[in-house]
Amino acid sequence: MTPLACGRFELALDRPLVMGVVNVTPDSFSDGGLYAHADAAIAHARRLIGEGADLVDIGGESTRPGAAPVSPADEIARVAPVLEALRDAGRPLSVDTRRPEVMRAALALGADMINDVEGFRSRAAIDAVAGGRAALCVMHMLGDPSTMQHAPVYRDVVSQVHGFLQDRLQRLGEAGVSPARVVLDPGIGFGKTQEDNLRLLRALPALCAAGRPVLVGVSRKSLIGHLTGRPLDERLAGSLAAMLAAAARGARILRVHDVAASRDALAVWQAIEG
Numbered sequence: 250m251t252p253l254a255c256g257r258f259e260l261a262l263d264r265p266l267v268m269g270v271v272n273v274t275p276d277s278f279s280d281g282g283l284y285a286h287a288d289a290a291i292a293h294a295r296r297l298i299g300e301g302a303d304l305v306d307i308g309g310e311s312t313r314p315g316a317a318p319v320s321p322a323d324e325i326a327r328v329a330p331v332l333e334a335l336r337d338a339g340r341p342l343s344v345d346t347r348r349p350e351v352m353r354a355a356l357a358l359g360a361d362m363i364n365d366v367e368g369f370r371s372r373a374a375i376d377a378v379a380g381g382r383a384a385l386c387v388m389h390m391l392g393d394p395s396t397m398q399h400a401p402v403y404r405d406v407v408s409q410v411h412g413f414l415q416d417r418l419q420r421l422g423e424a425g426v427s428p429a430r431v432v433l434d435p436g437i438g439f440g441k442t443q444e445d446n447l448r449l450l451r452a453l454p455a456l457c458a459a460g461r462p463v464l465v466g467v468s469r470k471s472l473i474g475h476l477t478g479r480p481l482d483e484r485l486a487g488s489l490a491a492m493l494a495a496a497a498r499g500a501r502i503l504r505v506h507d508v509a510a511s512r513d514a515l516a517v518w519q520a521i522e523g
């Protein structure tokens with residue numbers, strides 16, 4: 250696979266990479282409020298990097314089902330100090346946002362990746378990111394966070410999600426974005442039933458065949474809760490199992506909350522895989 254152009258970095262992707270989650274939010278589903286203040290978020294990000302995070306993903310808006318939207322100005326105020334403080338941390342910095350204003354501000358502050366859970370659906374989002382070298386994570390979501398879990402229905406979830414991602418890849422290409430900058434993500438838990446999530450995870454090899462790196466986020470999600478019957482703070486083992494299943498099916502970037510445990514699990518799996 251060709252390396253990923255990721256802002257100041259070029260990522261080889263010859264082994265699965267770990268993306269550590271930094272939620273600068275009061276209401277994220279798994280850790281809302283813990284890192285809502287810049288100092289706590291910066292310390293958390295540095296801890297994740299120390300534990301072996303290959304990238305960090307900084308978010309200023311929760312996208313959990315039913316989350317209240319945040320104004321772009323508030324979102325920028327949350328992520329900007331964290332981005333600035335981590336510029337020298339030696340790792341690519343991703344910003345998780347669906348607002349073009351936030352994308353522009355993040356890129357001006359040197360973000361290496363923009364992670365859009367709306368998959369750059371809007372023209373304004375494409376215009377905000379088309380220039381430059383930042384990587385773009387294109388994620389599939391049905392509708393938006395306020396409605397996405399209201400009885401999602403697909404004709405064929407795998408072909409519809411893959412079709413959406415291919416379509417966005419093409420649209421970005423038409424706007425001048427090199428495919429070398431693009432990462433694809435089926436959006437586990439974003440407008441999907443548990444069966445949809447499982448089908449998409451099983452079908453990862455087909456998505457990887459599109460030739461672009463695939464990012465998967467399953468960490469602590471309700472899929473894990475449903476399969477194990479565990480509350481949020483007891484989902485590590487289930488999250489690791491799902492992460493390894495995704496890696497085994499070709500996912501190249503794993504978005505996780507628990508970096509140290511994820512690195513250990515991947516190291517053992519990789520050693521056995523050879």
Ligand code: HH2
Pocket residue numbers: 270272274276277278279280308310311312313345364365366386388434436437464465466467504
């Ligand atoms: N999942 C979440 C947020 N952003 N981005 C990508 N590309 N893929 C994902 O699976 C993904 C994502 C949800 O996790 P979290 O950030 O912990 O929660 P919240 O959205 O409530 O802040």
